[in-house]
Amino acid sequence: MARKKEYNEDVVVEKAMKLFWRNGYQTTSMQMLEKEMGINKFSIYSSFGNKHGLFLESLKCYKGQVNVVLDKFKNASNGVDDIKQFFYDSVSSNFKDDNIKGCLVTNTYNEFSESEDALIKEEMTAFMNNLKELIIEKLKLDGSKDLKTIEKQANFLLLAKHGLAAAARVNSKKEIEDYIEMTFINI
Numbered sequence: 347m348a349r350k351k352e353y354n355e356d357v358v359v360e361k362a363m364k365l366f367w368r369n370g371y372q373t374t375s376m377q378m379l380e381k382e383m384g385i386n387k388f389s390i391y392s393s394f395g396n397k398h399g400l401f402l403e404s405l406k407c408y409k410g411q412v413n414v415v416l417d418k419f420k421n422a423s424n425g426v427d428d429i430k431q432f433f434y435d436s437v438s439s440n441f442k443d444d445n446i447k448g449c450l451v452t453n454t455y456n457e458f459s460e461s462e463d464a465l466i467k468e469e470m471t472a473f474m475n476n477l478k479e480l481i482i483e484k485l486k487l488d489g490s491k492d493l494k495t496i497e498k499q500a501n502f503l504l505l506a507k508h509g510l511a512a513a514a515r516v517n518s519k520k521e522i523e524d525y526i527e528m529t530f531i532n533i
Contacts, residue, residue, distance in 0.1 A: 355393060356407075358383040363404035367450045370457050371401055398465075405469055408450045412436075420480055425487035426533050429503060433526045436507070437514045452511035478504050485533075499533055 365382045366374050376387055376397060383390070394400040415435045422428035436449065451473050458466045481503050485496045506529045514522055 351389070351393070353383075353385050353389065358385055358393075359400070359403045359407045362400050363407045363450065366401055366404050367408070367448075367453065370453060371397075372457065398463075402465060402469070405450070405454065405466075409473065412451070416477075416480070419484075422484075423487070425484050426530065428484050429481055429533075430526065430530045433507065433510060433529070434523075437510060437522055437526075448515035449511035452508050455508070456512070474504065477507070503529070503533070 361383045362379055365378060369378070374397075376390070379390060379397070379400065380386055390397075390400060394403055415432065418435065419428060419432040422431070451470065454466065455470045455474070458470065461467070478500055481500045482496055485491060485499055491499070510522070510525060510529075513525060517525070
């Protein structure tokens, strides 16, 4: 007879997500996960298969939390102003006292850039493609831009968003605000 889990999977996945977010995948050990999650290795392996499976669940958890910001962005109708607000919204949590900085997706994207991990790459590619399509959709609201300009600006803004997420790990709120303002001067 299978034992009943004495923990809430959503709660332990969120704890793991925050640990991966702070430390990255490679640096996070099973011992660190056990301590942070408050469960043993057997329970981790039983519920998630392995560290990699837990990491994939952590990414899903993060994306679920980010969807609030993405939905606001998706449903807005003010073009470039919406993209700029999305930039601000995406870093607003970085200035709380939880010691978590940057963006887990961008951190993962950077950490796994040289990896052959197809599942992680698929998750990252899908997220980035979705974000780029949203940016393109907002840029198209400006009827004065041709498609070639829109695509160039979308690429620029996607790269700027990566830079913003990286900068949010170490820079001050004022520096981040200046970065966002300067990014949008010529868009």
